[in-house]
Amino acid sequence: MALSVLYFARLREALGMAQEDIALNPKLATVAELLEYLRGRGGPWQETLASARLFRVAVNQEMADPATPLKDGDEVALFPPVTGG
Amino acid sequence: MALSVLYFARLREALGMAQEDIALNPKLATVAELLEYLRGRGGPWQETLASARLFRVAVNQEMADPATPLKDGDEVALFPPVTGG
């Protein structure tokens, strides 16, 4: 029962991490709850994830929002607003 | 004291003429008066120039309208609505 969480670009560098597995529990049922958990780590986590303007979330490679539910095996990606093209 | 009048595309074929010189006179002071004179020739002239939808007029290579004045040496072109591109 785990999520695979990926970090890209500025977030990857700020958090010093490209990927981690996070064990699921009843308090991690939505994207909002996962973000709350990550911010709880303090330091760069709190800072980087402070404002919704600073990052985007995708669940299973599709853009997600705070209400998006999470389940075992989901791939959650956190990344800055995109700048391709 | 003359105009050079050019005919293009469908008009050239319908009128059987690519170019002619028309002597200026006080009754040919505007595009509208020139058109009236040409329609007066009857046959294909009247038919081809019957409706403003069927043709366009340029004077000295710029789009003109019925009120555009004419003077000695002007190049007047009559042609169908354009279809390039």
Place this chain on the structure above:
Amino acid sequence: MTVRIQEADFDLSQEIANLRQARPQIGAIAAFIGLVRDVNAGEAVSELTLEHYPAMTQKALEAIVAEVKQRWQLDDALVIHRIGRLLPTDQIVLVAVASSHRGAAFQACEFIMDFLKTQAPFWKKEQTPAGAHWVEARDSDALSAARWSDKK
């Protein structure tokens, strides 16, 4: 700003390379390519002849390009229009606009095409199984051009 009327075909990559040449500040290029279709208004087309009014064509296209330069901030613009005898799948026209901003490039490119289609003295004659005939101007082209008088 370049306007060319020619019988010869053109190479897209080469033309865009020329447009960009020595301008490393260009971030966006919008381009339009018009092609001879093998069918028009339900009829098979075997050949297209493009007639124009030589003394006016260059002048008309340059006036359109001058207008887009005034409306938008552009690095450069290119218009190439072919004349003479063309076959299905042949290239007819290339419009390319270079800018720092993609919005300006897209709008200027579409503006040039809308006014080329209504103001530049070119006429198409199609060869079909039923014989040769002049292509009719379309009301939709006049409407497209009219849009630009409402907005910048």
Place this chain on the structure above:
Amino acid sequence: MTVRIQEADFDLSQEIANLRQARPQIGAIAAFIGLVRDVNAGEAVSELTLEHYPAMTQKALEAIVAEVKQRWQLDDALVIHRIGRLLPTDQIVLVAVASSHRGAAFQACEFIMDFLKTQAPFWKKEQTPAGAHWVEARDSDALSAARWSDKK
């Protein structure tokens, strides 16, 4: 409909030729080319690195292309986006849309760019005299994408 993510450069003429291949009914191609500028937000740029989210990029671009197919009548559409290390004047992205009608081609091409700029997981890192930094997303891109929810 083709979506390609690649490190390699692309040749415009060749890509458009592939898009058109065996489709003599195509009358209009609208294209956009994005380029690495040598300056951005007033700073000299010596190099650009494009990172992406491989599992999502293709999927996101295919979703955008599927959306334009539904909104407009198109013959085909092509998106090529480069990743990795790029230099000023390098090509970054090509979007090309083929249709019978130029209005549909222009709109679909601009729609793809607007949504690519806001939905496709690419990130640019610039090398400047002051060091390397991630490019900031621009509000104008979000506004450009938002336009499409008001109109067809």
